[in-house]
Amino acid sequence: MLKSRGIDVLDLTVSNPTRVGLEYPHDFLRALASPDALEYDPAALGAPRAREAVSRDFARRSHSIPPEHIALTASTSEAYSLLFKLLCDPGDGVLVPQPSYPLFEHLTVLESVEARPYRLEYHGTWRIDIDHLRAQVHSRTKALLIVSPNNPTGSRLHRDDLVAVAELCASRDMLLIGDEVFSDFPLDFAPHAASVLSGRDALVCSLGGLSKSVGLPQVKVGWIGFAGPADRLDALLRAYEVIADTYLSVSTPAQTALPDLLDRGAAVRTQIQHRVTGNLRALRAAVARTPSVTVLTVEGGWSAVLQVPAYRSEEALVLELLMEDHVLVHPGFFFDFEREAFLIVSLLAEPTQFARGIARLLARASQGSAAS
Numbered sequence: 529m530l531k532s533r534g535i536d537v538l539d540l541t542v543s544n545p546t547r548v549g550l551e552y553p554h555d556f557l558r559a560l561a562s563p564d565a566l567e568y569d570p571a572a573l574g575a576p577r578a579r580e581a582v583s584r585d586f587a588r589r590s591h592s593i594p595p596e597h598i599a600l601t602a603s604t605s606e607a608y609s610l611l612f613k614l615l616c617d618p619g620d621g622v623l624v625p626q627p628s629y630p631l632f633e634h635l636t637v638l639e640s641v642e643a644r645p646y647r648l649e650y651h652g653t654w655r656i657d658i659d660h661l662r663a664q665v666h667s668r669t670k671a672l673l674i675v676s677p678n679n680p681t682g683s684r685l686h687r688d689d690l691v692a693v694a695e696l697c698a699s700r701d702m703l704l705i706g707d708e709v710f711s712d713f714p715l716d717f718a719p720h721a722a723s724v725l726s727g728r729d730a731l732v733c734s735l736g737g738l739s740k741s742v743g744l745p746q747v748k749v750g751w752i753g754f755a756g757p758a759d760r761l762d763a764l765l766r767a768y769e770v771i772a773d774t775y776l777s778v779s780t781p782a783q784t785a786l787p788d789l790l791d792r793g794a795a796v797r798t799q800i801q802h803r804v805t806g807n808l809r810a811l812r813a814a815v816a817r818t819p820s821v822t823v824l825t826v827e828g829g830w831s832a833v834l835q836v837p838a839y840r841s842e843e844a845l846v847l848e849l850l851m852e853d854h855v856l857v858h859p860g861f862f863f864d865f866e867r868e869a870f871l872i873v874s875l876l877a878e879p880t881q882f883a884r885g886i887a888r889l890l891a892r893a894s895q896g897s898a899a900s
């Protein structure tokens with residue numbers, strides 16, 4: 529529970545898995561103290577045993593990425609920065625989804641790269657507006673970012689959209705970057721979902737990391753799995769290696785521990801999956817009694833989007849919820865939703881607090897509605 533000015537606040541924005549009452553395996557971090565980590569043997573893309581473990585983790589999700597095509601990073605955020613350094617000169621651009629995760633704005637500015645938004649549209653499920661996306665490409669566009677499942681829409685890349693974006697990337701020599709950090713957490717049935725790694729002819733990479741897949745953001749390990757036409761892939765990896773070698777940012781203890789953390793982390797992953805599934809079910813049950821509020825389809829991830837009556841602005845509603853009801857949620861405009869009124873709630877929250885927060889939210893959001 530968050531405390532603000534001595535008042536307990538139900539935090540429905542929480543995205544830190546270490547603060548939501550999950551049970552981590554006893555001694556989970558023991559491998560970080562392995563004596564094997566005393567010897568420093570730098571490797572630009574990461575230690576071979578660590579990269580083999582990530583390759584097995586891709587195989588667990590039915591992707592065949594050999595260790596030689598995997599690079600370790602200190603986080604997914606760092607992976608973005610390294611990729612932008614690799615692909616872009618100052619002033620070059622990358623395409624980013626909208627709505628999505630606000631960190632892209634900072635990550636691109638810090639690399640002097642232009643973030644050009646492309647639209648996601650909701651028609652019962654979220655799809656890429658492919659015409660808008662094509663119109664956003666220009667001669668200095670170097671990469672297309674897909675977040676699947678997306679934060680916060682929970683949408684997964686549709687197989688038909690993948691065909692279109694892979695063709696576009698191949699024809700315009702852009703890297704197709706898939707942020708797949710939430711891919712371990714499927715929610716609503718999405719038989720059409722595809723990974724960027726199935727994109728044909730394009731150079732692609734898939735980002736992942738310990739922070740979501742086993743709930744360990746503090747260990748600071750992420751990875752990039754590359755795939756695509758062999759000659760272009762080799763050239764890309766050689767250039768990437770020079771950049772990674774300049775930083776060597778992943779600590780030896782973290783790399784040494786990675787195989788063990790990935791193996792034993794399955795227990796945490798299962799708990800997170802139960803948590804987000806249970807909270808989504810509870811949310812739907814509560815919303816069923818409040819006809820003026822809708823939960824949008826959530827195909828995966830750790831958050832849900834509620835469409836609420838727009839009698840007052842998102843900002844006014846979020847402030848009322850905080851000041852009057854002591855519930856903290858994010859407004860849609862934080863994530864660049866095109867219109868109002870949407871609220872975003874984290875499905876990771878402790879279930880009792882989640883249920884209490886949702887009850888207060890629904891009472892407040894539906895006030896003044898004919899249906900309430």
Ligand SMILES: Cc1ncc(COP(=O)(O)O)c(C=O)c1O
Pocket residue numbers: 543603604605606629675678679707709736737738739740745749750
């Ligand atoms: C879609 C998405 N990508 C990447 C990240 C960052 O992950 P990391 O902790 O590996 O930097 C987040 C964090 O919330 C996220 O939501």
